[in-house]
Amino acid sequence: MSSDAPAIELKGISKSFGPVQANKNISIRVAPGTIHGIIGENGAGKSTLMSILYGFYKADRGEIWINGTRTEIPDSQAAIAAGIGMVFQHFKLVENFTVLENVVLGAEDSGLLKPSLARARKELKMLAQEYELNVDPDARIDEIGVGRQQRVEILKALYRQADILILDEPTGVLTPAEADQLFRILHRLKEEGKTIILITHKLREIMEATDTVSVMRRGEMTATVKTAETSPEHLAELMVGRKVLLRVDKVPAKPGKTVLEVENLRVVDDKGVERLKGVDLTVRAGEILGIAGVAGNGQSELLEVLGGMREGAGTVRLNGAPLALSGPGSDGQARRAGGIAHVPEDRQREGLIMEFHAWENVAFGYHRDPAYQRGIFMNNAALRADTERKIEKFDVRPTDGWLSAKNFSGGNQQKIVVAREIERNPDLLLVGQPTRGVDIGAIEFIHKQIVALRDEGKAVLLVSVELEEIFSLSDRIAVMFDGHIMGERLPDETDEKELGLLMAGVSGEAA
Amino acid sequence: MDRMPKWADVVLIPLISLILAAILSALVIIGIGEDPVAAVKMMVSGALGSTYGWGYTLYYATNFIFTGLAVAIAFHARMFNIGGEGQAMLGGLGVAVACLYVPWPHWSIAILGASVAAMVFGAAWAAVPAYLQARRGSHIVITTIMFNFIAAALLNYMLVNVMRPEGSMDPATRSFPEAVHLPTLHDLLAPIGITFSKAAPANVSLVIAVLACVVVWALMWRTRLGYEIRAYGHSETGAIYAGISPFRITMIAMLISGALAGLMAINNVMGEAERLVLNSTEGAGFIGIAVALMGRSHPFGVFLAAILFGFLYQGGAELALWTNIPRELIVVIQALVILFTGALDNMVRMPLERIFMAMGNKRRNIGETNPLPDAEHSTKTE
Structure with missing residues (x-):
């Protein structure tokens, strides 16, 4: 491994889905043997970028360089061959297979299973010692906890000779203690020379675990900084593009009956x-x-x-x-x-029917309210008027009530739900x-x-x-x-x- | 963002499917040494070239509108009602009972009574599979298919052993009385000065079929029940969240579906045969599936698709009558259309979606200065 060439270098990656440009001219360099964080809001384009790197999507433009050589990654097989391993947010494990069977799955040496399993068993033992990744190879996946399942995912990548490990929102399902354990493992992997890319939207994890961090906003890479030289507030500002309150301002509660x-x-x-x-x-x-x-x-x-x-x-x-x-x-x-x-x-x-218009969703659950009826029909005009009001009050964007729920971003979908529920003034x-x-x-x-x-x-x-x-x-x-x-x-x-x-x-x- | 503009989904995909089916049919016709262009000409002139042809085309279309609507309603509740055939057979039984055993003074009252009987019988036949699905989780596809066989056996029994007039060798009821004979399009159009073929079977049921389209549209998109059916069809957990009972929606949607399929009998049994014969439905229940698929489960689409299939039926019959193309081949052509417009929908859809996405990209790249539309990057791209 030459120390001067970056483990991964992306040059000018762009990717569009229809009218939506998910990645705009993105370039990063990740030095070997480091943990590099990629942080950004949902929809910023993090996962798209990593999917390009792992061969799920093809970039419209741009180049991928691995360890100093230009590499084409048309599919995940090519990514694995280039030494890239990916741990997905939702694990890709077969629940009623054992750990060993899951590790071997898709990487069998031949049509016969036995030799592969034997080799994998030996390999797992070595990996366990080297990286302190202890998992019982004969345990069934549905019998072990999520923390261990994640370790199996990491083992799968290492078994396939991955030198570069991408983790997508790895702590979503973990307890704080399990997350700490994961970060210890990642540090250990780093010490052994592996390069790790950590995708997350949690500022705390970036601050704790990474050496360098790149911030993505609306498909663009807005900054790449050394973690030691930044602060959570600064990163949040880079993510959102303005100053944000990380804490909610509130007066003490006055509990009643x-x-x-x-x-x-x-x-x-x-x-x-x-x-x-x-x-x-x-x-x-x-x-x-x-x-x-x-x-x-x-x-x-x-x-x-x-x-x-x-x-x-x-x-x-x-x-x-x-x-x-x-x-x-x-x-x-x-x-x-x-x-x-x-x-x-x-x-x-x-909470929403994704195929329904926003104005149909604004009544969802309350659609039997007499205010929304007109004789035997629904009073769609009343619904639309109500929707306009809520869209304005809750700053839902875009403001078009005729769009289907699926055409709104996650935040705006949630605003529609919250508006609907809170505006009923519930007890x-x-x-x-x-x-x-x-x-x-x-x-x-x-x-x-x-x-x-x-x-x-x-x-x-x-x-x-x-x-x-x-x-x-x-x-x-x-x-x-x-x-x-x-x-x-x-x-x-x-x-x-x-x-x-x-x-x-x-x-x-x-x- | 949607992957495709709506017009492409509604118009372009059925059209391309249809063209593909036509090309393949043409190849088959060439394969047996006949001339496809002549065949098309024959079909068009046979089905649309005369009021006689139109009378048959519209007669078949009327059947398909009812069964197509039946399948479409069930689709909206995310159920695949394959039992339209059996429900229509039972509808026929209902019509026969109403017409034979009630002394109606005039056809206008008789058609109301017969309609109610047809709907009740059809709905009752759908009720059992619906209940088994809603309460026991028995898959509706399996149960409705099996109920088609039971319906056929039941009709067989009724016509052979119960309703067959004494001395007749024919497994059919006696003819309905004169008073319940429905006016044909000839009778309806004559007063306003339009001469329509006397021999064609299209009748006043066509008007009821068109009315049914309007009623189904209003039900699905203008009433609370339709709202709940569609919500349930899109997301069962969503329905439960909103307090919509899956049991209730499953039952109601299937009852309406069965009633619509049953209602077909006022056309074929009351309007055309004027008695109940064996196999009176002639597969219309199954054609309804293709009609609903092609019509995108929308009443207007169902109407158009039903007319297309009416044309194929009548044109195909003409073809078999006047050319060397055997009757079986007509069925093959019809099957190809069903295959392409229904089952192979995705085969056309996926490449088309890709083309539209690519076109969208190109437009973006040309207008690079356009800012990214706010909040349009949905979670899909992440």
């Missing part, structure tokens, strides 16, 4: 797995209760039961009156009539991952709206996997693990480390 009481709430999912194992919590008027936890520990089911999307057992009272948890009267319509609004976790599959607002896949500018706006609702004396139940979001919005924090509430903390009296332990199921000394 109890709005939501949950006692011994249990949920069994379609596969018969118990997802909520007796949850107790209360939310009072004028406060935000934040539920922290690693994705998949029952938070989604909690929101779904309360929002009428799923049946459960136990006791839930809204303003003192019990809610039906199964059978008639337990659906989303009944919840809305009772004064519960719901910003669901997955706006694209739940209780359920919010799931309000800013997932939302650009920083819109995050700020959405956070302000949620806090404003709280200040009007409404109760808010917030579920988020982003600890930063939990800390900046919540008046109280409850941590969920394995279908239980592990404990409750006040944001001023706790820190990420303590919450991280609770999220991992370790009940702290005071829990």
